[in-house]
Amino acid sequence: MKRITIIDIAEALDVTPSTVSRALAGNMRVSEVTRLRVHQKAEELGYQPNIVASSLRKGRSDTIGMLVPRINRNFFSHVISAVEEVLNPSGYNLLICQSHERELKEKQAINVLFKNRVAGIIMSHSIDTINFDHIIKCSKEGVPVVQFDRVNKTVPGPRIINDNFTGAYMAVKHLIRNGYTRIAHLTGLVGVNVYQERLKGYKYALDEASLPLDQSIIIENAITKETGFEHALNLLKNNKVDAFFCAGDFAASGAIQAILTLDYKIPDDIGVVGFANEPFADLMAPRLTTVEQNAFDMGVRAARSLIRIVEGNNPGYGIEEIIPVRLYVRESSNRIFIEAGT
Amino acid sequence: MKRITIIDIAEALDVTPSTVSRALAGNMRVSEVTRLRVHQKAEELGYQPNIVASSLRKGRSDTIGMLVPRINRNFFSHVISAVEEVLNPSGYNLLICQSHERELKEKQAINVLFKNRVAGIIMSHSIDTINFDHIIKCSKEGVPVVQFDRVNKTVPGPRIINDNFTGAYMAVKHLIRNGYTRIAHLTGLVGVNVYQERLKGYKYALDEASLPLDQSIIIENAITKETGFEHALNLLKNNKVDAFFCAGDFAASGAIQAILTLDYKIPDDIGVVGFANEPFADLMAPRLTTVEQNAFDMGVRAARSLIRIVEGNNPGYGIEEIIPVRLYVRESSNRIFIEAGT
């Protein structure tokens, strides 16, 4: 199972491996005629460069590491896809790991990527990551890190994030304009930047409309369909709210289920807005108003940003790219039909 | 930015790199005491093995290549996730590419994986792949290939597939038992095994119930929401059908939209069954009856199968693993409420 090497080509052509290497690399120090001969012979023998050897010698690889909580989450899979789409044409490959939302697994994954000598890492940290030293260390040891979505400011390197604040602000403002006044907020762990910002936007919108802030209807750790259902049911039974702004569409779908279970009408009695624009948001009944997270755009920017750093055109330290979001107004919240949306 | 190597450890301990290498590898030809000293020193210096160098020397890597049409498709992202979950604890890494459903990109991706000296490839081929030589070649040149979902029998190596035939058969039989008699079939390109098998199951169920087979209501290339909508609209307007068996949930959602547009009742007038059990199937209105493809199971089996081959325990040529599927009966098709389902 011997594979063709540049040495084989060199022998066949009676030149040295260095010349073959240079010819294949398009180095201008080799004559046009040999370059041609080398390429022809390479083609003829079915030569495939050994990237492993090349990486070792060059001291850097063309592999980019990617680390996400879960590959199979819609949002992340779209970011990954976009990253791949940008990286591939530029000659980079994608080594992928998932942390399963565990700091320990995240640490191990970072190590794996490090051992594989990736040229850089694109990542979104796990929900329970408290200590970011393993990520900072990476950056310190010469492996640039680009963070997206869930980011931590103590980690050097670019951060690509959605405009969570404005998204939440728009969502809540929209609810207020539709006449809802007691708006609950179902969210995740507010230690994480994305939920923190959404909470800020929620508070800002209430404040702007001079609505009171009721801490008892801000529910942390209610981001799944199940927890969304339960907390919504609870709030509704106590007649505490007339609308839900959920920091995720799954929680929103749980809330909707709870609302329908109690025979309230949507949007007449209760309004719901989600976050993420999951594929099902547009297929539900009622169709869900939600804030889109542009996963694809995020992936593209993260990849470009990392390429820029790896290729030395930009240190990129501490740069924050904020991607604008969009509110899709649908049936679940639209009582007055004054806003457009798909 | 110099990184610690086994040479550094060797010098610090006044032994040779070979001893360090053996100690770290747990080779029994090194004494317990030096093994301990080496491990301690490695820890102390923060040594991280250079996998690139190791791969080059050993002539094989612990990286597995994965190639799918689209990373961000729900089914594929779940398979990828499962594969990662199995591979990672076994010490393998995952290099990922997407073909975007183009034979050319698939070819290039295979090449990329090959150049990266992956130990094996797990893949599902692109929809428009006609010539499988590039995949066969891979296998011939010592890179084992495990195919899943979309598979081609001319490629050596294991194939992991869903029981598409039985899934389709169950779906159509269910429709028939619910009293539907003119069942359309919206499907993909029947050159691909998955659609071929589903078509066979459809035909078999009709035949079993002595229902006529009407080629004009078998619509190829109708697998997206849009094409599903259009073809369903067309069939309904011509009053040709009273049910749809769609080879994908997106087409089914399009069909449902068409049915509702024409003010038919679901499931009273028209029944719909999909395929895949996409996340939205359970959240739609009406909730969609569909056949589950167990993506996670498929990924696990594909990964295990490849590991088995790579580690030499099994040539695995031509083995076909068929994963049983399950029909989830929901509102979109259930007129008589006799069947269970979630």
Add this chain to the structure above:
DNA sequence: GTTTTATGTGCAAACGTTTGTATTTTTGTA
């Protein structure tokens, strides 16, 4: 006390590239 066997370690080559420097060949100019 010598020989044999086990046990632990060292030596050096190899994996397939890349690249700085040296050497040869070609080209241009006087």
Add this chain to the structure above:
DNA sequence: TACAAAAATACAAACGTTTGCACATAAAAC
């Protein structure tokens, strides 16, 4: 024709491991 300059190629070392073989030391057997 000679000679410098430029162009093309060769040489050799390096990247960080792994591993077959040789070697030394210690334990066991005679």
